[in-house]
Each structure stands twice: as structure tokens, then as C-alpha cells.
Amino acid sequence: MEERKQKSLSDKILYAVFWLICIFFIASFLFIVIIFTGNMHYTSMLVTGVMVLYLYYLFYLFNFFTTKKRKQWVLGVMGMALVISAITPVKKIYENNIPTVDAELNVWDYQPFMEPLKIATLEEESTFKITEDLPRLDGATALYPLYASFAQAVYPEKTYEPYSSEVMVNTTPDAYNNLIQGKVDMIFVAGPSKGQINHAKRNGMELKLTPIGREAFVFFVHQKNEVDELSLQQIQDIYSGSINNWQDVGGSDDSIRAFQRPEGSGSQTALENLMGEIPLMEAPTEDIVSGMGGIIEEVAQYKNYKNAIGYTFRFYSNEMVKNDQIKLLNINGIAPTIENIRNNQYPIASEFYLVTTNTDNPHVDEFIEWILSPQGQELVEKTGYVPMIE
Known part of the structure; x- marks a missing residue:
């Protein structure tokens, strides 16, 4: 009898070790998947789940559940542990479901000669055409529909893929880098x-800026935010960290989550210009997946929290994204409308540019002249921007 008990105990220990090894390998595989997909927030739930399952198996194997009360107590503790470990991933899932301002943008819809056309077109044939040695174009996402319409009017008909053709679209920092490196004209x-500017100087280049239209720099909040307008001073105070509660600017008692954009982007440069000598507060950051599953910290993308504030250019928010979950704020009591940009009433309207440097393309100067002509400026207006000429 004693021998049989010892054998039974040995078998149970053997089973426990076997399943421990199996669970270890399964958990290791899941952990590697979590790392490479960047879902580190699931780690605590994975570890807790594995421990709970294994402990339950051990309790069952060694006949710990001799009474119903004991079993209920153990299951209650394990359930509580699982609930606590699920708090972080559930919060992350909720945050991931909060829309971003640019979530609906698809640049492929704005390609030249792509049916159905989403870009502006001229009613008559362009007075200027280029058939060979096409200038290589690049730019900010918000301006892609505009210069794609220029290409539609001037370039020969063919496929111009957004990331690998004479008419590309990249972020503002990438566009400047491509220009300075001579990859585009x-x-x-x-x-x-x-x-x-300093990057260009270090490479022996001078950036030549040609204003081709006007645009408003806008600030936006959640549609349900009680605040409808801010002064320039209040914006500066928010982004310097002096004001950190919506209650201080006429809203409800809630902290302000002031998002920023990556360094070198057009809108971030616009904010820095608006701030002048006032130092910016540190931008909210988030961990994102890098190459081979590595995690790096980057400026957090705008999420439409009820206490959030962000900024962009008017056309991008109104025309390209059409996000009805946000509202644009009036600044100093003036709405960012085309009319208020045109008549210089809106206080933070500014030019946007066609930028060139040391290019030897023979058509660049003629192309710039055409863009500033009535036909080019007609496309600026039809696209939704304010032209330089009336």
C-alpha cells in the first residue's frame, strides 16, 4: 500500500513537471509573438494566465479541492488576479479604438489620372506642358492633392505611384531630406x-522658397468639448504647460492632453513659430514597434480623447479627413474659414511653398511660373486653398 502511494505521488510529480515544461514552451512562444508584434501590454495577462492555469492543475492533481468552499476560494482569488492583469490590455484596446485625425486618409485616391478623379482639374487645356525630363516632385501629405493636380494638368498621362514615381508624397521632413539629397527637384x-535650413547649409545648399498659396494653421478638440475658441495667449500657455486644465479656459474640470507632432513636420514647425521664444512643454510619447520587434519611443499620434487638443492645417482636417468627431477652434474669436484667410482676419494663416535648391532640371523655372499663373492658381483655389492672386 505504501509503495502504491509513493508510486502515485511520483506519477503526480512527473505529470506536474511534464506540464510545467509544456506550458513553459507555449508561454515562451506566445511571449516572442507579443514582443515582435509590439503588444507588450499583454505580458502581465499572459504571465498571470499561465500561472493560474498551472496552479489550478496542481491543486487538482494533488487533491487540494477537498471541499467546495476551498475550491470557491481558490477560483475567486485566481479570477481576481486575471481581472487585475487584464486592466492594462483592456485600456490599450480602448485607446487603440479612439480615432486619430488622419485615420481615414488614403493618398492612393489622389493620384494623377486615376479614375474616379478626386483632384481638381482645369476646364480648358493647360497652357504649359512637359513631355520629357519631368521634374521630380515630393511634398507634405496635405499638399499632395494640389501638386497632383498640377501634374495632371502638365505631365503626360501615365501611372504616378505615390511612393515611387516623378510625383511622390512623403512627410514634410522626408520631402526636405529628398530635396537636399538631390532625389527630387x-x-x-x-x-x-x-x-x-541648417541641414541644407551643411550640404552647401540654399533653400529657395516660392509662396504658391495661403492656408490656416488650426487647433482642434473633441466634438463634445465645451470650449469653442481660444486666444493666441491661451494656446501658448497650454503648449508651454502654464495652463493644464480645461476649466482655466472656460471648459469643464478636466486635464488638457496637448498632443504635438514629430520634429521637422510642417505643423510642428508652425507651432514652434507660433510659440516664438516660449519653450514648448515635453510632448506626449508612446512606445511603438520598430524593426524586428524592437520598441522605441516616439511622439504620440493624436488620439481624439475628450480632453485632447491637437493642430494641423485647415485643408487637411476639413477636406481630406472629414472627421466629424472633432471641431476646429476659433482663434481670438475668428473662425478658420477660407474667407477669413483671404481677408487676413484669421490670426495664424500663412503661406505654403514650392521649395527648390540646386536642381539642373530645365523645366523647373517654367513650371514655377505656370503654377503662379492664373491656371495654376485656379487649381490652388479649386483644391480648397487660398490662392496668391485673386
């Missing part, structure tokens, strides 16, 4: 940051 962007 012309870029369509907001004005350069100090860093981009």
Missing part, C-alpha cells in the same frame, strides 16, 4: 524649420 511644403 521640387517639394510642396510648409516653411522649413531651423534644423532643415
Whole structure:
């Protein structure tokens, strides 16, 4: 009898070790998947779940559940542990479901000669055409529909893929880098940051800026935010960290989550220009997946929290995204409308530019002249921007 008990105990220990090894390998595989997909927030739930399952198996194997009360007590503790471990991933899932301002944008819809056309077109044939040695174009996402319409009017009909053709679209920092490195001839962007000007100088280049239209720099909040307008001073106070509660600017008692954009982007440069000598507060950051599953920290993308504030350019928020979950704020009591940009009433309207440098393309100067002509400026207006000429 004693021998049989010892054998039974040995078998149970053997089973426990076997399943421990199995669970270890399964958990290791799941952990590797979590790392490479960047879902680190699931780690605590994975570890807790594995421990709970294994402990339950051990309790069952060694006949710990001799009474119903004991079993209920153990299951209650395990359930509580699982609930606590699920708090972080559930919060992350909720945050991931909060929309971003640019979540609906698809640049492929704005390609030249792509049916159905989403870009502006001229009613008559363009007075200027280029058939060979096409200037290579690049620029900010918000301006892609505009310079794609220029290409539609001037370039020969063919496929111009957004990331690998003579008519590309990249972020503002990438467009400036491509111009300085000689990969493109012309870029369509907001004005350069100090860093981009210095980058050009270090490469022996001078950036030549040609204003081709006007646009409003806008601030937006959640549609249900009680605040409808801010003064320039209040914006500066928010982004310097002096004001951190909506109650201080006429809203409800809630902290302000002031998002920023990556360094060198057109809208971030616009904010820096607006702040002047006032130092910016530290931007909210988030961990994102890098190459091979590595995690790096980057400026957090705008999420439409009820206490959030962000900024962009008017056309991008109104025309390209059409996000009905946000509202644009009036600044100093003035709404960011086309009319208020045109008559210089809106206080933070500015030019956007066609930027060139040391290019030897023979058509660049003629192309710039055409863009500033009535036909080019007609496309600026039809796209939704304010032209330089009436």
C-alpha cells in the first residue's frame, strides 16, 4: 500500500513537471509573438494566465479541492488576479479604438489620372506642358492633392505611384531630406524649420522658397468639448504647460492632453513659430514597434480623447479627413474659414511653398511660373486653398 502511494505521488510529480515544461514552451512562444508584434501590454495577462492555469492543475492533481468552499476560494482569488492583469490590455484596446485625425486618409485616391478623379482639374487645356525630363516632385501629405493636380494638368498621362514615381508624397521632413539629397527637384511644403535650413547649409545648399498659396494653421478638440475658441495667449500657455486644465479656459474640470507632432513636420514647425521664444512643454510619447520587434519611443499620434487638443492645417482636417468627431477652434474669436484667410482676419494663416535648391532640371523655372499663373492658381483655389492672386 505504501509503495502504491509513493508510486502515485511520483506519477503526480512527473505529470506536474511534464506540464510545467509544456506550458513553459507555449508561454515562451506566445511571449516572442507579443514582443515582435509590439503588444507588450499583454505580458502581465499572459504571465498571470499561465500561472493560474498551472496552479489550478496542481491543486487538482494533488487533491487540494477537498471541499467546495476551498475550491470557491481558490477560483475567486485566481479570477481576481486575471481581472487585475487584464486592466492594462483592456485600456490599450480602448485607446487603440479612439480615432486619430488622419485615420481615414488614403493618398492612393489622389493620384494623377486615376479614375474616379478626386483632384481638381482645369476646364480648358493647360497652357504649359512637359513631355520629357519631368521634374521630380515630393511634398507634405496635405499638399499632395494640389501638386497632383498640377501634374495632371502638365505631365503626360501615365501611372504616378505615390511612393515611387516623378510625383511622390512623403512627410514634410522626408520631402526636405529628398530635396537636399538631390532625389527630387521640387517639394510642396510648409516653411522649413531651423534644423532643415541648417541641414541644407551643411550640404552647401540654399533653400529657395516660392509662396504658391495661403492656408490656416488650426487647433482642434473633441466634438463634445465645451470650449469653442481660444486666444493666441491661451494656446501658448497650454503648449508651454502654464495652463493644464480645461476649466482655466472656460471648459469643464478636466486635464488638457496637448498632443504635438514629430520634429521637422510642417505643423510642428508652425507651432514652434507660433510659440516664438516660449519653450514648448515635453510632448506626449508612446512606445511603438520598430524593426524586428524592437520598441522605441516616439511622439504620440493624436488620439481624439475628450480632453485632447491637437493642430494641423485647415485643408487637411476639413477636406481630406472629414472627421466629424472633432471641431476646429476659433482663434481670438475668428473662425478658420477660407474667407477669413483671404481677408487676413484669421490670426495664424500663412503661406505654403514650392521649395527648390540646386536642381539642373530645365523645366523647373517654367513650371514655377505656370503654377503662379492664373491656371495654376485656379487649381490652388479649386483644391480648397487660398490662392496668391485673386
